[in-house]
Amino acid sequence: MVNCTYRYLILYDNENNIIYGECIKWLNGEFDFGGLFNSRPINLGQGLKLKFCSSADILHSIDEKEGLLIFDGLSLKYTIHVDDFIAQRYDQPFNPLIDRCSKIDFFARSDLISRQDKLWFIEKKSALKKLKEKTQLDLLRNIDLLNTFSFYEPTRIIVRAGFLDKRYERGAPEPRKLKISFYDEFDTFEQANYEVIAFKEKEVLERKAGSICETILFDLQESPDELEIKIFDDKKDIVYDQRYYYLKSIGINANIEHGSVQLSNGRVIQKYSTDNFSVDE
Numbered sequence: 001m002v003n004c005t006y007r008y009l010i011l012y013d014n015e016n017n018i019i020y021g022e023c024i025k026w027l028n029g030e031f032d033f034g035g036l037f038n039s040r041p042i043n044l045g046q047g048l049k050l051k052f053c054s055s056a057d058i059l060h061s062i063d064e065k066e067g068l069l070i071f072d073g074l075s076l077k078y079t080i081h082v083d084d085f086i087a088q089r090y091d092q093p094f095n096p097l098i099d100r101c102s103k104i105d106f107f108a109r110s111d112l113i114s115r116q117d118k119l120w121f122i123e124k125k126s127a128l129k130k131l132k133e134k135t136q137l138d139l140l141r142n143i144d145l146l147n148t149f150s151f152y153e154p155t156r157i158i159v160r161a162g163f164l165d166k167r168y169e170r171g172a173p174e175p176r177k178l179k180i181s182f183y184d185e186f187d188t189f190e191q192a193n194y195e196v197i198a199f200k201e202k203e204v205l206e207r208k209a210g211s212i213c214e215t216i217l218f219d220l221q222e223s224p225d226e227l228e229i230k231i232f233d234d235k236k237d238i239v240y241d242q243r244y245y246y247l248k249s250i251g252i253n254a255n256i257e258h259g260s261v262q263l264s265n266g267r268v269i270q271k272y273s274t275d276n277f278s279v280d281e
Contacts, residue, residue: 003028005036006058010051010074011044011131011139018068018076019048020139021149022096023060027156027186042134046127050134060149068107068149076149080108086152087241096137100154101240109147117146155239156185157192157212159229174223182212182231191234199226 004027011020026032035054042050053059053071060070067077086102121128121143132138139145159182163175180196192212198205200222208216212231224246231240262268 005054005056007054008052008059008070009135009137010070011137012049012051012074014047014049016072016074017147018070018074018149019147020137020145021060021070021074021076022152023058023150024096024152024154026154029156029185044127044130046124048124048127048131050131060151070149076107076109076147078107078109078149080106080111082106085238085241087243089241089243090245096152100156101242102152102154103239104153105151107149113143113146117143121146155189155231157189157231157240158183158185159240159242161227161229176218176220176223178216178218178220178224178227180216180218180229184212189231189233189239192231192239195230195232197228198224199228200224202226 004025007024007026009022010018012018036056038053038055039051044050051072060068063069067075069075082105084104084106086104088099088101121140125140128139132140159180161178161180164177164179165173165175167173167175178198182194184190184192189212193210194212194216195207195209196216196218197207198218198220205220205222205224206218208218210216226243226245228243229240230238230242233239256274257270260268260270
């Protein structure tokens with residue numbers, strides 16, 4: 001049986017109401033930190049506290065009358081409970097896992113942000129800035145996360161994709177030979193299948209499908225600018241969904257300082273010039 005850790009981050013108020021909460025079920029591999037910890041609550045001010053901990057067991061439960069309950073008597077009275085899936089796509093909303101697709105069990109008090117909630121954000125602005133400093137969680141920019149709790153089960157499949165004919169000189173042909181392989185960290189998706197689509201200016205260049213045990217080789221007619229990768233388990237449920245752009249050049253606008261000049265009135269001003277250039281792949 002794989003060693004597992006449940007990692008919690010909880011923001012709550014003085015009445016033990018959950019303002020925001022998340023738990024990530026993390027399977028521990030050879031190089032993962034599986035140690036357990038239970039931090040003291042961090043006082044953010046303005047009646048808000050932050051709690052971190054990890055456990056070998058789930059610490060939250062659902063009570064039909066009380067709602068969602070977590071350690072130390074913290075609770076969230078929810079009206080919304082949804083099972084969903086988070087993809088790794090450039091148009092994807094908030095995802096604390098950054099580089100992982102994940103199943104999500106989501107609880108929310110409401111699907112509407114009321115005028116009272118907006119006033120609450122204004123009132124708690126100082127504490128929420130401290131929250132961002134300590135956790136990178138920005139509730140001020142993600143107000144829809146107010147009064148929510150999410151339970152994440154990330155897909156532990158690593159996808160490696162790269163060109164075999166990379167450009168090493170300016171002006172060389174754009175790469176077209178693409179190699180993609182899959183690494184199932186805990187051998188839990190042996191029967192999973194992939195679908196990979198290469199795009200050029202939103203048009204499909206080529207599509208391939210097969211078992212994730214295979215290594216995929218593309219020899220495309222043109223260099224792709226987007227790649228979409230989906231993986232389905234043996235029940236045909238999606239467990240991995242990623243779509244991203246290939247960065248081919250970077251445009252830079254720069255103001256360059258060239259010393260200073262002293263005017264007749266004694267005032268010193270800086271001299272600047274403007275330059276525009278690109279950095280190719």
